[in-house]
Amino acid sequence: MENVIRKDDSLYTKNLIPGESVYNEKLIKIGDTEYRYWDPFRSKLSAALLKGLEDLPLKKKSKVLYLGAASGTTPSHVSDIVENGRVYCVEFSPRAIRKLVSISEKRKNMFPILEDANFPEKYAHLVENVDFIYQDIAQPNQTEILIKNSIFLKGYGAICIKARSIDVTSPPEKIFKKEKKKLEEHFEIIDFLRLEPYEKDHAFFFFKL
Numbered sequence: 001m002e003n004v005i006r007k008d009d010s011l012y013t014k015n016l017i018p019g020e021s022v023y024n025e026k027l028i029k030i031g032d033t034e035y036r037y038w039d040p041f042r043s044k045l046s047a048a049l050l051k052g053l054e055d056l057p058l059k060k061k062s063k064v065l066y067l068g069a070a071s072g073t074t075p076s077h078v079s080d081i082v083e084n085g086r087v088y089c090v091e092f093s094p095r096a097i098r099k100l101v102s103i104s105e106k107r108k109n110m111f112p113i114l115e116d117a118n119f120p121e122k123y124a125h126l127v128e129n130v131d132f133i134y135q136d137i138a139q140p141n142q143t144e145i146l147i148k149n150s151i152f153l154k155g156y157g158a159i160c161i162k163a164r165s166i167d168v169t170s171p172p173e174k175i176f177k178k179e180k181k182k183l184e185e186h187f188e189i190i191d192f193l194r195l196e197p198y199e200k201d202h203a204f205f206f207f208k209l
């Protein structure tokens with residue numbers, strides 16, 4: 001993946017806004033280029049890559065729809081990666097989006113959208129077709145939310161599934177199997193992995209349309 005490096009078993013992204021960290025992460029310099037530490041305990045995408053996820057087709061010009069952007073931790077790394085592209089960040093919590101908005105004032109490729117991802121029609125006028133969808137939303141209907149948003153998708157995507165948000169009583173493996181079946185009706189699954197030890201009872205699916 002462009003703009004991502006691995007050093008001493010850790011990942012770093014090339015800092016789009018040199019000199020600035022987003023969540024107090026460490027900044028390092030290699031030659032003239034500054035990189036931001038990509039914390040796998042704060043970002044499930046970093047965790048998935050460290051767990052062996054195959055390289056994602058994210059390029060410098062990619063357009064990404066990010067569902068569940070929270071206060072911008074992982075979205076900021078995606079913004080580093082797609083430096084000349086766009087990251088449409090959907091988040092429904094007014095409190096979380098406040099920080100996302102301030103990050104986006106500097107990161108011109110990030111577009112915060114305060115909306116419920118259950119209703120893509122409400123932000124269809126703000127979003128274009130994208131090369132990649134990334135979703136990290138802990139809701140009982142998380143797979144259905146992704147499927148609804150695939151109207152914007154031209155290429156690939158990834159979803160983090162939190163088993164306990166779907167059913168606290170069922171074993172995670174059983175839940176992941178059920179969600180996988182639903183995903184397979186709409187997408188071709190390329191990779192599946194668990195995120196332990198970084199996140200408990202989370203699965204990560206990488207797929208294409």
Ligand SMILES: C[S@@+](CC[C@H](N)C(=O)[O-])C[C@H]1O[C@@H](n2cnc3c(N)ncnc32)[C@H](O)[C@@H]1O
Nearest residue numbers: 068069070073074091092093116117118136137
């Ligand atoms: C686990 S956090 C995301 C963390 C973020 N992806 C990161 O790595 O920096 C999940 C976020 O999804 C948001 N969320 C949950 N349901 C949502 C919905 N229906 N529409 C939009 N955002 C939602 C929550 O408010 C929360 O901020």
